Amino acid sequence: MQKYFSLLLLACFTALTVNAQTREIKGIVQEAGSHKPLAGVTIQVKAGKPSVQSDAAGGFRLQIPTGPVVLQLRYSGYQTQEVVIKPNAGKVLILLQPLTLADSTARVFKLEEKKRVRAAQSVQAKAARGLVEYETNADMAMSYAAPMPQGVYKDYNTEDYSPINENDFHTATDQPLSTFSIDVDRAAYSNIRRFLNNGQMPPADAVRVEEMINYFDYQYKAPGSADPVAIYTDMAICPWNTAHQLVRIGLKGRTVTADKVPPSNLVFLIDVSGSMEDANKLPLVKQALKTLVQQLRPADKVAIAVYAGAAGLVLPATPGSEKTTILDALDQLQAGGSTAGGEGILLAYKTAAANFMKEGNNRVIIATDGDFNVGPSSDGELQRIIEKERDKGIFLSVLGFGMGNYKDNKLELLADKGNGNYAYIDNFEEARRTFVTEFGGTLFTxxxxxxxxxxFNPKYVQSYRLVGYENRLLQNEDFNNDKKDAGDMGAGHTVTALYEIVPSGAKTDAVSWVDPLKYQQRAVISNPANEVLTVKLRYKRPADSQSQLMTKVLPYQVQAITAAPIDFRMCAAVAEFGQLLRNSAHKGQASYEQVLSLAKDARGDDPEGYRAEFLQLVKKAALLQPGSQASRE
Structure with missing residues (x-):
């Protein structure tokens, strides 16, 4: 008995000693210069555990050992920082420095060099074991192991974008119909923001103008009928070519409050391959998905699948009430290996199907840089996988991360073919917007x-061109074909499309005219209604296979763009900016100065600051274009 009593006393003494050796430190993390609070920063004792993350105000609390301590802070887009905490410090202010272009270049350079060395070591190891003929791989091994010369970051940039062939003008007499699929994606805008914030102009094919326009919220009224979508139309003088008119077509999806969103069956499919180990990839993926986990309700379920050299299930379907279990599973993920993306997609859909909710929202959320290099990886193979699985009623959300080897073309394809949406997450704020501010729209179709x-009515329209949507064009006969796949709208989503039109009778060189048709006779239809165009919209309810038809007519009117509604002016400014970034053949008299003027007067109610941020991006782009007046403002 004496022995047990002594052991109990020893345990109590040990516990008291441990408690006496720790203390609580409080702090606030802000961006250096602007002093903007930074949420989601990871703070931990260097080489120690546990870690904490800063809250929305940048604040944090952490138990640390007594005596001097070194804290390490990590945050995507910012320099990793180490701070010495003195023994008597009770509260600290820590300022993080944003990464510069040189910092980002060095990170990509370091990552790619590690991959080259790994590949060389793998080839040499296999040769030593007789698994490959070393002579046939020696040159490859040497090329992987050879150090890269300094200053060749550009050679490392293997980002892929699908080519964009800009829409041209079409005559209303010969081609009166224009047909396309809607697009609620906005990945292009945040990707462009990443380039400009790093001091680079984006590649022309990265600039999808419709995704830039649809990045912003517009105050269209919600549907007042049984239809889940409302249509709005108006027109004004085109700002970059005042001899032309600009037509706006706006759609607004029915709003659903978070408590009315059906329960969700979600599968997180996370790329944990070696290409994801940089700070703006897997660490940011974890931060992004954690924000979504915090929004989950007890009725929701989450499973986590990963893929690298092979695919595996990390967490079976788990109720949203067990947030700690889900967050712990995310924390355990580490990057390494090649990328069996196709196998991972199959596993994710299989897991979603096994937990299918008949009246719920069934969705796979894939987070990756798109660098698939093992297993099914060609565009055709991935497309067939996605098309086969979407018919089961399982939707897809695609989240893109990273730089240097980012495969935008593959990710856009996956979202397009998988009845889903596509976002590029370049920072924690974009993650917050996707999974907190727009929770219902992101997850509920x-x-x-x-x-x-x-x-188009040739009485008023000589010719027209659709601004953007080049990758979304459909054949005219596809409109009434219910087997033809098209875009999807989430709760509360807005969609905006712009047409630049040349009024009838105007003299223009913009159109490639065709010879008059010899055998066609055109009926002359009386048109007293002053109609410029008719919009027809087809949609299916999520569980239906048959589409519904809606129509809307636009009467002819003339108004200056400065007299148009605020939202019209904003989307016109964004469209003009996109054409400048692309150096579009149709940019006319577009200028950064005019973009700034339009956007400044169209800020309106900007609670999240996205329109203010747009102004800064325009100024950064102007700085990269010497001689621009906007660059000096």
């Missing part, structure tokens, strides 16, 4: 296969 077909 209200209308699928949404198509638009516009018929």
């Amino acid at each position: 209200i209308a699928k296969d949404v198509k638009l077909q516009i018929e």
Whole structure:
């Protein structure tokens, strides 16, 4: 008995000693210069555990040992920082420095060099074991192991974008119909922001103008009928070519409050391959998905699948009430290996199907840089996988991360073919917007296969061109074909499309005219209604296979763009900016100065600061274009 009593006393003494050796430190993390609070910064004792993350105000609390301590802070887009905490410090202010272009270049350089050395070591190890003929791989091994010369970051940039062939003008007499699929994606805008914030102009094919326009919220009224979508139309003088008119077509999806969103069956499919180990990839993926986990309700379920050299299930379907279990599973993820993306997609859909909710929202959320290099990886193979699985009623959200080897073309394809949406997450704020501010719209689809077909009246329209949506064009006969896939709208989503039109009778060189048709006779239809165009929209409810038809007519009017509604002016400014970034053949008299003027007067109610941020991006782009007046403002 004496022995047990002594052991109990020893245990109590040990516990008291341990408690006496720790203390609580409080702090605030801000951005250096602006002193903007930084949420989601990881703070931990260097080489120690546990870690904490800063809250929305940048604040944190952490138990640390007594005596001097070194804290390490990590945050995507910012320099990793180490801070010495003195023994008597009770509260500290820590300022993080944003990464410069040189910092980002060095990180990509270091990552790629590690991959080269790994590949060389792998080849040499296999040769030593007789698994490969060393002579046939020696040159490859040497090329991987050879150090790269300094200053060749550009050679490392293997980012891929699908080519964009800009829409041209079409005559209303010969081609009166324009048909396309709607697009609620906004990945292009945040990707462009990443380039400009790093002091680079984006590649022309990275600039999808419709995704830039649709990045912003517009105050269209919610549907007042049984239809889940409302249509709005108006027109004004085109700012970059005042001899032309600009037509705006706006769609607004029905709003659903968070408590009315059906329960969700989610599968996180996370790329943990070696290409994801940089700070703006897997660490940011974890931060992004943690924000979504915090929004989950007890009725929701989450499973986590990963893929690297092979695919595996890290966490089976787990109720949203068990947030600690889900967050712990995310924390355990580490990057390493090659990328079996196709196998991972199959596993994710299989897991979603096994937990299918008939009246719920079934969705796979894939987070990756798109660098698939093992297993099914070609565009055709991935497309067939996605098309086969979407028919089961499982939707897809695609989250892109990273730089240097980012595969935008593959990720856009996955989202397009998988009845889903596509976002590029370049910082924690974009993650917050995707999974907190727009929780319902991101996860709950209200209308699928949404198509638009516009018929132009040659009485008022000589020719027209669709601004953007080059990757979303459909054949005219696809509009009434319910088997033809198209874009989907989430709860509360807005979609905006712009047409630049040349009024009838105007003299223009913009159109490639065709010879008059010899055998066609055109009926002359009386048109007293002053109609410029008719918008037709087809959509399916999420569980339906048959589409519904809606129509809207636009009467002719003339108004200056400065007299147009605020939202019209904003989307016109964004469209003009996109054409400048692309150096579009149709940019006319577009200028950064005019973009700034339009956007400044169209800020309106900007609670999240996205329109203010747009102004800063325009100024940064102007700085990269010497001689621009906007660069000196």
